[in-house]
Amino acid sequence: MKSLRLLIVSLIVLSPVAALFADNTDDIADWRTYPLAAHERLTVNLRVKPTATLADEQWIAIEMVNAGDAPIHVTDARYLMARTDGHFGKGPPGRQPSLASGNSESLFPAAWAKSPVGRMTIPPGTYRVIEQPSTWSSALLGLGPPEGQRITAVIQLELVLADGTRVATKPKFTPFEFTWRRPDTDGFERMRSRLKRLVASPKFRDSHADLVGRLLQIDEVSSALTLPEALAGLDKYGRMITGRDRLARFVDRRFPNDPALLASLEQRLRRMDPTVLHDLQCMPNTWGDSLLDPLLAMFAGDAANWRLTLDVLDLHGSPHKANADLARRMSHAVVASGELSDASENAAVTITAALKALGRTHDRAAVKHVKPLLDDKRPAPVESISPSRLKKLPPFRICDVALDTALVLLDGDAGAMYRPLDVEGLDFAAIVNQAAAQRDLLIAKVKSRI
Structure with missing residues (x-):
């Protein structure tokens, strides 16, 4: 045979x-x-x-x-x-x-x-x-x-x-x-088997990710997928494979705050698994106090984790805003990293990221670390043209980013100081120059408050 x-x-x-x-x-x-x-x-x-x-x-x-x-x-x-x-x-x-x-x-x-x-x-x-x-x-x-x-x-x-x-x-x-x-009935059974197979053996293909997402949305199919099977699938997905977010959202929707899920997330946080931050971003219904300390340890352990960690905390009510000790621990990690004083060729990117993270810690006492950078006129990396700042423009200089950070730490919101400013009706070059002049006036006011 x-x-x-x-x-x-x-x-x-x-x-x-x-x-x-x-x-x-x-x-x-x-x-x-x-x-x-x-x-x-x-x-x-x-x-x-x-x-x-x-x-x-x-x-x-x-x-x-x-x-x-x-x-x-x-x-x-x-x-x-x-x-x-x-x-x-x-x-x-x-x-x-x-x-x-x-x-x-x-x-x-x-x-x-x-x-x-x-x-x-x-x-x-x-x-x-x-x-x-x-x-x-x-x-x-x-x-x-x-x-x-x-x-x-x-x-x-x-x-x-x-x-x-x-x-x-x-x-x-x-x-x-x-x-x-x-x-038909037999077809649904085949779909349940296929979903289990796809989750157990994920592939880096958009077609695979979309089909997994579709099958997970169908209760008659996804109800057959157990939490251990879903968690095992997440372990196999790897960091960059497409479709991971669909599986994480399903787990959060189907098994919110399940003790086994919380235990798995805590274990992954403690072993500094970077994929756990991506998963937690997709889990607004899953949270426990046991996750907070290992999450802060990940924040302190690697600057690459700052943005995602803060996103996760914001998804669950930003507990550090009401807890001065948590805010201090986080701001200390940013300052201790040395990235606010980076002198490398890539300093503008590093400093800008550190300033943004520092602002999101909401530790008012950390504003003293921002003050020296309010004089830094070097260009900052421009991510997008956003109407939320000066109605049209993002920060163009490191001092502009520092200004935003200082205002968030002092007042909780950078936008309030910007809203009275008017840069409508100017061409782009004029707007940039006008924005710099207006921001310099704001920087002077903020310095006097630090």
């Missing part, structure tokens, strides 16, 4: 159908075929299951048929699917995500799994991409109605071959359609 299984696997690998991330891609004889493009020995089709549901893992495929004996090399590739039914048909295709889209990595994942990126090829025979378009389209469609919904859509595709030839859909947007239904 083992030999037979090995033989079957070998035949699948060596067959002319190069199926990606699919369990049974040959069983698509009843799928509709929409010709997309052709060039010499290459034909590109869209294959669509006539009726599909959110429980179907495979129901739409981009199919490339190489009728020659040699591989066809591709240098670039992209596609876009977009619904045209209902309100989706009132604007240009793709104005808002409604079905899957992808690029070279989506269409040739095996090449992009290598480092450096391997050569993108269409082997002789039939090459199908099923997992990515099926998964992402399912996530965007969600649950269909029991009676079924007719979906009309278009697809645009372009391949750039090694010789520079562009193989593209003609017409530019090729129409197709299918019926989208609500899964």
Whole structure:
């Protein structure tokens, strides 16, 4: 039996159908075929299951048929699917995500799994991409109605071959359609199993993240996911993988303040796991006093944790505002880091971040550490043009950032001093100069208060 299984696997690998991330891609004889493009020995089709549901893992495929004996090399590739039914048909295709889209990595994942990126090829025979378009389209469609919904859509595709030839859909947007239904009882069971599998083995793909998010929103599906399974999934997600926020929000929504959840969060804080701050940002319903001390330890341990720690505290009522001891501990950590007096090449960025963090500690006594920087005219990194300061402008100099910080520490709000100022009706250069002059007047007033 083992030999037979090995033989079957070998035949699948060596067959002319190069199926990606699919369990049974040959069983698509009843799928509709929409010709997309052709060039010499290459034909590109869209294959669509006539009726599909959110429980179907495979129901739409981009199919490339190489009728020659040699591989066809591709240098670039992209596609876009977009619904045209209902309100989706009132604007240009793709104005808002409604079905899957992808690029070279989506269409040739095996090449992009290598480092450096391997050569993108269409082997002789039939090459199908099923997992990515099926998964992402399912996530965007969600649950269909029991009676079924007719979906009309278009697809645009372009391949750039090694010789520079562009193989593209003609017409530019090729129409197709299918019926989208609500899964039956067996389908919901398959969705529950799939969610558990996806959470247990997360992947760095937008399509994966969106599908996990969609399944977590469906109570009949997500109710099967236990807290230990969800926490184990968070442990596997890693720091930068997409979709982590969806799982953290589900945990907070489904298991708020569960003792096991609080214990897990506390343990992760104590071992200085940076991902726990991202998770806590997504958990407005989960909080306990046991988290405060290890959270402050993370704040003091690394300047990279300042912003996220403060975001978490603000999410839970900013307890340091009413607790002078907490505020002092936090401001001391900022001052002790030495970043307010950074003299490196990147000093403006470092000092600006430290000033902003110091202001958010709300330790009024810490304003003395801000005073020297009220004379620092060096440019500050400009993040955005915000109407909240001088109606239009963010701080442009380090002294401007220090001014904001001093006002927050002294008065609890920087905006009150700015609101009487008027810089309307000036061109941008004039506004910058006028803002600097007006801020210098405010700086002089603030200095007299310190």
